[in-house]
Amino acid sequence: MSNRILIIGAGYAGMLAATRLERVSEPFTMVNKDPYHYFTTLLHEAAGGRGEPTHYTVQIKDVLRKPTSEVIVDEVTKIDRERRVVVGKSGEYSFDYLIITLGWVPEYFGIEGLKENSLVLRNVDTAAHIRNHIEQQFQAYLSDGDETHLRIVVGGGGLTGIELLGELLDWVPKLCVKYGVNPSLVDLQNVEAMPNILPQVSATLREVAVQTLTERGATLRTNTKIVKAEPGVLHVDGAEPIRAGTIIWTGGVRANPLLAEAGFTVDRRGKAKVNAYLQSVDDERIFIGGDSAWCEDAEGKPVPPTAQAAMQMGKVIGDNVSSHIHGQPMRMLTLKNKGTLASLGPEVGVGDAFGIPVKGVAAGLAKEATKVEYLWELGGLRLVADKTGEVVHI
Ligand code: NAD
Secondary structure, three states: OOOOEEEEEOHHHHHHHHHHHHOOOOOOOEEEEEEEEEHHOOOHHOOOOOOOOHEEEEEHHHHHHOOEEEEEEEEEEEEEOOOOOOOOOOOEEEEEEEEEEEOEEEOOOEEEEEOOOOOOOOOHHHHHHHHHHHHHHHHHHHHHOOHHHHHHEEEEOOOOHHHHHHHHHHHHHHHHHHOOHHHOOOOOEEOOOOOOOOOOOOOOOOHHHHHHHHHHEEEOOOOOOOOEEOEEEEEEOOOEEOOOOEHHHEEEEEOOOHHHHHOEOOOOOOOOOEOOEEEEEEEEEEEHHHEEEEOOHHHHHHOOOOOOHHHHHHHHHHHHHHHHHOOOOOOOOOOOOOEEEEOEEEEOEEEEEEEEEHHHHHHHHHHHHHHHHHOOOOOOOOHHHHOOOOOOOO
């Protein structure tokens, strides 16, 4: 009986599932939209001009080097569970075992005009787009003198929005020097519907974040809900509309819609239900991980849509697919929470690492250390050496 393993999506979960399969010499095919894997947790750096977008990518074939590992560049458009094929724009791929790690898409909550009139931080292309757009707004200001071009609004005060804000606070003064613009004319705002930014960190650390960001020049507008967007204008509840040259939406995520379209049992954010072995509840030969999965671990803890959870899920999936094929017992996911770290610009941040609160430079360093750990996990010393010169400063 054949056991064709197909992995769709080369995010953190997909890549780690693949490296585990390579370790036990299990052949597989991976289909991904791009020939590279990118570091989602570092995209804010690329958007904020810290490094070239390509510094935040690694070629999949540079990681998955075994001749039995096939990598196909194609965009998946459909999962056909009945025929046991995945349909792409350029072909169809059959499977006996399927690993779905397709990640997330922005959640707009049905807010009128938001999709059409905002930028998102979703992949290296959109990160580059944000960066180029902001530079173009500086150039537009020089040509027509309209200060609206210099207002940047980040909608959503979760980790994505706040890390991006921290990065922009670092980059904007450099842009001001480059274009000869008075820094006091630049208006960097965060708009958050809830009473607080960063619900994931403790109240004390949140205060540190608020203070750090406001001292560096950002305006944090909490209790301010975005209700509508038009070209260059955000409408919010209870306040004047905000006119801005750059509008970025980081207000939420949902699973790739292909899962719901394929008829999996999904939650309200489109994630497909899996058991603690990460098998779909609808099909024991389909494993789902990362932001595509609706999951509780072995202890019944809901698994959050974070990179560290995706990495742990990927490893369990790789091991379990191999075990299932060979009739061996599978293992349950036991989530190890290593903490949450939010960078507030290069070298500073807040969060907790292994339950210990950290702030300032220590948090920045802890975040750098997690990058190195991940690179090590993915590609050993070779990849750490390749990428640290560009991305990680140790
Ligand atoms: P999120 O859902 O965590 O945060 C979105 C924020 O937008 C919320 O605070 C929400 O109240 C706000 N919002 C929603 N609708 C709004 C509206 N109409 N007007 C104004 N504000 C509105 O989304 P995220 O920040 O993209 O994070 C997604 C996931 O990725 C989370 O699980 C997060 O923990 C994880 N993540 C982790 C890191 C890290 O560990 N450093 C970094 C980025 C993301």
